Amino acid sequence: MIYFHQVNKHYGDFHVLKDIHLTIEQGEVVVIIGPSGSGKSTLVRCINRLETITSGELIVDGVKVNDKNTDINKLRRNIGMVFQHFNLYPHKTVLQNITLAPMKVLGVPEKEAKETAMYYLEKVGIPDKANAYPTALSGGQQQRVAIARGLAMKPKIMLFDEPTSALDPETIGEVLDVMKTLAREGMTMVVVTHEMGFAREVADRIVFMDQGRILEEAPPEQFFANPSEERARLFLSRILNH
Amino acid sequence: MLNYSILIEHWDMYMQGFANTLKASVLALIGSLAIGTVMAVFRIAPVRPLNWIGAAYVEFIRNIPLILIVFVFFVGLPAIGIRFDSFTAGTLGLTVYTAAFIAEVIRAGILAVPKGQMEAARSSGLTYLQAMWYIILPQAVKIVIPPMGNQFINLVKNSSVLGVIAGLDLMYFGDLISSETFVTFDVYIFVAMFYLLLTIPLSLGVGALERRLARSR
Numbered sequence: 001m002i003y004f005h006q007v008n009k010h011y012g013d014f015h016v017l018k019d020i021h022l023t024i025e026q027g028e029v030v031v032i033i034g035p036s037g038s039g040k041s042t043l044v045r046c047i048n049r050l051e052t053i054t055s056g057e058l059i060v061d062g063v064k065v066n067d068k069n070t071d072i073n074k075l076r077r078n079i080g081m082v083f084q085h086f087n088l089y090p091h092k093t094v095l096q097n098i099t100l101a102p103m104k105v106l107g108v109p110e111k112e113a114k115e116t117a118m119y120y121l122e123k124v125g126i127p128d129k130a131n132a133y134p135t136a137l138s139g140g141q142q143q144r145v146a147i148a149r150g151l152a153m154k155p156k157i158m159l160f161d162e163p164t165s166a167l168d169p170e171t172i173g174e175v176l177d178v179m180k181t182l183a184r185e186g187m188t189m190v191v192v193t194h195e196m197g198f199a200r201e202v203a204d205r206i207v208f209m210d211q212g213r214i215l216e217e218a219p220p221e222q223f224f225a226n227p228s229e230e231r232a233r234l235f236l237s238r239i240l241n242h
Numbered sequence: 243m244l245n246y247s248i249l250i251e252h253w254d255m256y257m258q259g260f261a262n263t264l265k266a267s268v269l270a271l272i273g274s275l276a277i278g279t280v281m282a283v284f285r286i287a288p289v290r291p292l293n294w295i296g297a298a299y300v301e302f303i304r305n306i307p308l309i310l311i312v313f314v315f316f317v318g319l320p321a322i323g324i325r326f327d328s329f330t331a332g333t334l335g336l337t338v339y340t341a342a343f344i345a346e347v348i349r350a351g352i353l354a355v356p357k358g359q360m361e362a363a364r365s366s367g368l369t370y371l372q373a374m375w376y377i378i379l380p381q382a383v384k385i386v387i388p389p390m391g392n393q394f395i396n397l398v399k400n401s402s403v404l405g406v407i408a409g410l411d412l413m414y415f416g417d418l419i420s421s422e423t424f425v426t427f428d429v430y431i432f433v434a435m436f437y438l439l440l441t442i443p444l445s446l447g448v449g450a451l452e453r454r455l456a457r458s459r
């Protein structure tokens with residue numbers, strides 16, 4: 001589904017992603033962890049070409065992401081993205097936030113788009129907020145709307161970049177619950193997070209990054225019990241003991 | 243005491259001038275908003291040649307006097323066979339000139355919209371133009387209302403450039419009445435009042451809009 005082969009990325013002189021090899025199969029949930037600045041966001045954002053790679057090969061859903069002939073908008077239909085700061089459209093209601101892309105990108109009629117939106121709002125547990133504006137919602141509710149917005153496009157892949165990092169502790173759980181349900185239903189997910197409980201529970205694989213490299217890649221049981229990399233061990237002890 | 247008989251005797255001329263100033267202002271406003279928005283998007287779009295066109299337009303136009311731009315339409319283009327009446331030439335010049343300033347205002351507004359908005363829109367499959375139109379510009383509009391109000395007021399005042407090329411606006415008729423009656427001060431005071439009749443409501447309207455949008459946020 002997602003295939004990185006010898007991918008490198010530079011910001012000018014700065015080498016952000018170094019020789020990335022990573023394969024993610026359909027239905028897999030992959031959690032990416034690592035210290036700040038290690039390139040986690042950059043890696044995830046390459047998948048839907050919010051960032052472009054400098055060299056190597058990146059194939060998503062059978063399409064070469066950086067090929068000249070790739071219709072990126074078409075590829076992006078199949079890839080939902082959830083951001084740390086939600087990025088809901090403040091001038092649109094919750095319902096409008098969710099129906100916009102299905103209507104404008106897929107050409108779904110308004111009535112059907114609204115029904116789909118309501119279906120996903122039910123799913124994330126806030127159908128009563130359909131006509132509210134994002135600013136009237138708590139962080140956790142906004143993030144659930146953002147997830148519903150992504151799902152309404154019926155994507156094959158969902159990308160999450162620290163979806164709970166900007167949330168109050170008491171609302172983190174409600175977002176993680178939605179993500180766990182998604183994972184159980186077989187969505188292909190790439191998740192950057194510091195929520196180790198979530199990683200342990202639903203990840204098929206943990207990818208540990210440091211300084212632009214993937215240092216370790218292992219199932220959670222193995223990774224948490226016995227990380228083979230010294231730096232991963234250090235990172236874990238820091239994150240689990242605070 | 244002002245000589246009101248001048249106003250009464252030349253009422254038709256004042257009215258015609260007022261109507262034309264209003265008309266030129268409204269047309270130039272619509273035109274410059276359209277051109278200004280296009281140029282602002284050109285300057286920001288991820289397409290180099292468009293960036294250059296946008297930047298060249300703004301830097302070139304806003305750094306030459308308005309009257310010169312009007313002359314391009316009034317005497318320059320006619321020299322190569324494209325002819326306009328003086329009202330049209332003046333309004334076109336005004337439009338082209340104001341668009342450069344409006345482009346800068348809109349560009350600043352677009353840049354003030356958080357980057358994540360464009361990213362969210364694009365990652366959902368919207369094209370760049372769709373994202374601009376549905377997501378970025380509506381938010382930019384709120385941000386740019388105060389500076390845009392200033393540009394509109396400048397536009398109304400700058401429309402007096404039509405007077406120079408006999409564009410049948412307020413300024414033109416003011417000059418005409420003054421040369422007929424040999425009265426200067428009073429004639430132009432009345433002209434000024436008619437300008438204020440346009441600019442003060444505009445100013446108040448922008449203020450009210452600003453407050454309303456501030457509340458709705």
Ligand SMILES: Nc1ncnc2c1ncn2[C@@H]1O[C@H](COP(=O)(O)OP(=O)(O)OP(=O)(O)O)[C@@H](O)[C@H]1O
Pocket residue numbers: 011014016034035036037038039040041042043
């Ligand atoms: N547009 C950019 N230009 C230059 N450098 C950048 C840019 N974006 C990111 N970087 C740098 O690239 C490195 C990796 O950034 P990235 O955001 O991918 O890290 P991260 O692992 O997601 O970190 P965090 O946990 O803080 O979110 C950082 O050192 C960052 O400063």
Ligand SMILES: [Mg+2]
Pocket residue numbers: 040041042161162
């Ligand atoms: Mg990050």
